[in-house]
Amino acid sequence: MSESLRELGMDLIEERQFERALAVFAESVRRRSADHRSRMLAARCLAELGERERAVTAYHACAEGLLRRDYLLSAMAACKLGLELAPQERRIRDTLVRIHARASRNAPGRASVPPPLPPDPLYEGKVEADLLELQGEELIARALEVLAAPDTGGAADPNARPPLPLFANLERDPFLDLVQRMTWKSVPPGVVISQEGETGDSLHVIVAGKAEVTRLVNGERKTLGRLGGGSIFGELSLITGTPPTASVSTTVDTEVFEIRREHLNTVARSFPSVPQVLAEFSQQRMARNMMATSPMFQQLPESERAALLGRFTFKALQPRDKALTEGEPAQGLFLVLAGELVVQKEDPAGGVVSLGVLREGEVAGEISLMTGSPATATVVSTRKTATAFMERAAFGELVKEYPSIKTYLEHLSEQRQKQTAEALRPAEIIDADELVIVAEPAGAA
Numbered sequence: 001m002s003e004s005l006r007e008l009g010m011d012l013i014e015e016r017q018f019e020r021a022l023a024v025f026a027e028s029v030r031r032r033s034a035d036h037r038s039r040m041l042a043a044r045c046l047a048e049l050g051e052r053e054r055a056v057t058a059y060h061a062c063a064e065g066l067l068r069r070d071y072l073l074s075a076m077a078a079c080k081l082g083l084e085l086a087p088q089e090r091r092i093r094d095t096l097v098r099i100h101a102r103a104s105r106n107a108p109g110r111a112s113v114p115p116p117l118p119p120d121p122l123y124e125g126k127v128e129a130d131l132l133e134l135q136g137e138e139l140i141a142r143a144l145e146v147l148a149a150p151d152t153g154g155a156a157d158p159n160a161r162p163p164l165p166l167f168a169n170l171e172r173d174p175f176l177d178l179v180q181r182m183t184w185k186s187v188p189p190g191v192v193i194s195q196e197g198e199t200g201d202s203l204h205v206i207v208a209g210k211a212e213v214t215r216l217v218n219g220e221r222k223t224l225g226r227l228g229g230g231s232i233f234g235e236l237s238l239i240t241g242t243p244p245t246a247s248v249s250t251t252v253d254t255e256v257f258e259i260r261r262e263h264l265n266t267v268a269r270s271f272p273s274v275p276q277v278l279a280e281f282s283q284q285r286m287a288r289n290m291m292a293t294s295p296m297f298q299q300l301p302e303s304e305r306a307a308l309l310g311r312f313t314f315k316a317l318q319p320r321d322k323a324l325t326e327g328e329p330a331q332g333l334f335l336v337l338a339g340e341l342v343v344q345k346e347d348p349a350g351g352v353v354s355l356g357v358l359r360e361g362e363v364a365g366e367i368s369l370m371t372g373s374p375a376t377a378t379v380v381s382t383r384k385t386a387t388a389f390m391e392r393a394a395f396g397e398l399v400k401e402y403p404s405i406k407t408y409l410e411h412l413s414e415q416r417q418k419q420t421a422e423a424l425r426p427a428e429i430i431d432a433d434e435l436v437i438v439a440e441p442a443g444a445a
Contacts, residue, residue, distance in 0.1 A: 005031075006038050013041070018048040019135060026143035027131040034153045036065050040078055042147050047085060051140060056086045058147040063095045064119070065151030067102065072164045073207045073230060075099050077255060080184045091119055093176065100175050103164035123148040165205065165232050166281050174271035181266060183258040187250045196247040200237035201261045206230065209254025215246040226251070232285070236338040238264075239282045240316075241384045245360065283314050286337040286386060294335065294361035299404040311398060312388035317341075317381040323364055324379040330368035332391040336360055339385025345377040345420060353423055357382075367413045369395050376420060 005028040012021035025042035028035050043058035059082030066075035076099055082092045123145045134142055167175055184207070187193065193204055196215060211227040224246055227233065237244050238261060268274045291297050291305040300308060312335065317323060323334045323341055334341070336358050343355040343364070355377060358364055368375045369392060390398065399406040 006035070006041070009038065009041060013045070016048075018045045019139065021045050022049065022143055023131045023134060023139055026139075026146050030131060030146045033149065033151045034065070034069070036062050036069075036071075036074070036078075036151070039065065039147055040081070042143065043078075043081070046140070046144075046147075049140070052085050054140065054144050056082045056089055056092070057144065059085075060089075060092050060095060061148045061150065063092065063099075067095065067099055068151055069153070070102070072099055072103055073205065073257075074255075076167070076179060077184050077207050077257070080179055080182070080257075083180055087180065094119070096176055096179060097172060099164075100167070100170075100172050103168035104172075165230055166235075166278070169277045169281055171271070171273065174267055174274050177267050177270065178259065178263065178274075181263040183260070185256055185258060187254045187256055189250050189252050189254075192247055192249045193256065194234055194237075194244050194246075194248040196245060197243045199241070199243050200234050202258050203232060203234040203238050204248075205232050205257040205259070207255035207257060209256075210251045211248050211254060212251050213246050213248055221247075235278065235282045236286060236386070239279060240338045240386050242339045283337075283386070287388070290335065290337055290361060290388065296335070296361075296363060296405060296408060299408050300402065308398075308402070309388070311394055312390050315387045315389040317385045317387060319381060319383050321381045321385075322378060323381065323387070324368070324375040324377065326376065326378045327374045329373075330365035330375050330392070332389055333366060333369060333395050334364040334379070335388040335390075336362050336364075337386040337388055339387075340382050341379050341385060341387075342382050343377050343379050345423075355420055355423055363409075363412070366409045367416060370399075370409055370413050376417065 005024050009021045009024035009028070012018075012024060022042055022045035025038040025045065028038040029042065039058060039062040043055045043062060046052075046055035046058055059078050063075045063078035063082065066072075066078060076096070079092050079096050079099070082089060086092070129142065131139065131143060131146070167178075170178065187209075193211065194200060206227055206229055208229050211231070213224045213227060213233075214221045215224055216222075227248065233248050234244065236242065264274060264278065287309055291302075291309060297305050297308065314337075315334075317339070324330055326344075326346060338360060341358040341364055343358065344352050345355055347353045358379070364379045365375070367373075399409070
């Protein structure tokens, strides 16, 4: 029943009948206090009707109910919308502090901080009349009694949901600052939020809803996966300046937080630790992606991949930095996390031959390391590129301990050396017989 009332309310919002929509959403909450989606939409209707203070009260009650049920991102969204109406509202900021304390409890290395006590409810919410029959000031007053009343349902298991992504890594004050600056938006189905190949200056967090990840492969769009609430995307492009390698599009109505570069830069002026927190978060995400997708890591059981990852160090390359130089021994093994490396070789006939591009999950330096010879090509970053790096000595230990990786790299080395030889092979000379010009018979016209 709540879903059908909510759909009716959404239709009324589209028709800009905000008073009737308010009645529908408030009635849905009256019937089921846990319907915080309707509670949030009712708060929007109050704001549209010019009832800003009452809207803030409704957003606050919504945030408290969502926090009680451990929907931390949605609780943040309710706080964000309330703060847009009243930036200095103390009760909403206190709720945000409690959201952060709840999230930080599970953050690695973070001491447990007792959160502020929850506020006393403003209203009992004991409205018996069907709100659909009311209108005007009576409707608004009765609706607020329902909307500001607490969610009477049971509290969630604090360990039942994953910790808040990224935000839990921030200290409290930068967290509060960032929440006020970032953008919340509701996105309809079928909208491309992040476009493959286009420079990205934002990271996105899905609050609620679903999105699809696709990539253009041989001219056809291929689905790589699906994202739900709590998913983050775009942070690697934001950190490395590398265009996204896939597109993300909504498949249903979806709520999203957008954090733009300008938001982070502004927060970082007051809180210099923020860029480092984001960099470490991104490195962890890149590492997890690498363990899941890199062909080299696929040679090991999933349980052993984290130990292998610990042998690498993070190394950022700036545009035109050389990972390998032709004719010089490789210093170690490079594994691309984000960005790209181009492989080039001097052509004996003069100039430079491009042998290919290395992207996420691919390695460089294995030929020199496996054979003990100088690098057979120069490998240079085309743009800011994040890599995992393993020094030569550590690489020697690696191939001793993991025969499957040694075998994989030997096959890869052989394949690449053949490709190099093929690329440098001179074009076939035309047969001399084909160059003989046959004289035309005498007298031919």
